[in-house]
Amino acid sequence: MVRKVGEIVTDQLSKRFGKIKAVNRVDIVVPQGSVFGLLGPNGAGKSTTTRLLCTLLKPSFGTAQVGEFDIIENPVKVREITGVLPEEGSHTLYPSMSAYQNLEYFAKLYDVPDEEIPGRIEELLTFMELWERKNDRAGELSTGNRQRLALCRALLHKPKVLLLDEPTSALDPVAAKRVRELILSLAKKYKQTFFINSHNLSEVQRICDRIAIIDKGQILLTGTTAELREQLHAKQEYMIRVTGDIEKAKSIAESQHFVESVKVGVDSLIVTIDNPFENNSQLMQGLLAAGVNIIEFAEEEASLEDLYLEVLNGGGD
Ligand SMILES: Nc1ncnc2c1ncn2[C@@H]1O[C@H](COP(=O)(O)OP(=O)(O)OP(=O)(O)O)[C@@H](O)[C@H]1O
Ligand SMILES: [Mg+2]
Structure with a gap:
């Protein structure tokens, strides 16, 4: 078997906890300097995976490499x-x-x-x-401020790998945005590798290079957002903005x-098209021939939320 290379490689x-297979034969590769998002519902096995990777728990089976270490x-x-x-x-x-x-205390x-300790602490607390x-x-800080302090603690020794379990869950939107920006800049500047657990689909979509969806301990899908969409053959939706008679366009x-x-908005249609590369131009010609004025014809991005629901439920809402 070819050995997989990455900053984090699980094999x-x-x-298991008794009968529960909390994490079940998970294979993940996280390249250095990338931001990886592990997404899944409550009880899916995200925190257990993180606890295994940080050696707080021992695997029942299989193993993982973090950096060059098993x-x-x-x-x-x-x-x-x-x-x-x-x-927590x-x-x-x-x-x-x-x-x-x-x-x-933790810096020591x-x-x-x-000699670096006071500067590091001031930099992190200020940020x-x-x-x-x-x-x-x-103990007297608010929950969100304690989470910020715990994040400072995680970053203190400039680790190669960061394992963050729901890093923004207690943060207000401004603080959450700052943390997301920090993660992106550290991954880029210092090539630190981030492994993030999250429920927050839009967050993952914004910062993660690669994503895995986990449920009942098993990885259901993994890849970039674009790759996931391809694997799922997600429906291809297009937004067509028109002037004039929208009902006629419909x-x-x-x-x-x-x-x-076909869904109708105020001045646009959302159209789901089979085999769009072959058929888009025919639709445009049909509309133009009928005197419909097209202002915009754009591919709608399938959101991660759609993918997530599709994977977990075998369909959207
Ligand atoms: N120490 C433990 N003892 C027994 N069962 C456990 C233990 N830790 C986790 N589990 C079980 O393992 C499964 C996975 O739990 P885990 O905490 O990893 O899920 P999660 O994806 O992090 O969920 P959440 O989104 O709620 O944080 C659950 O069924 C949970 O009840
Ligand atoms: Mg958890």
């Missing part, structure tokens, strides 16, 4: 090169210590050179807009044998 990674053979090395935001991120902080003291634990809270006890579209469905 039949599996975890999670079973070399867990200490894996921990050195990873930064983790666990699901704030539980990894010491509540009676201040925000600053927490980071100082991670062997950040002494997360927590600098003014540096002397507040972690009836012409409906009369074409290759048009599956």
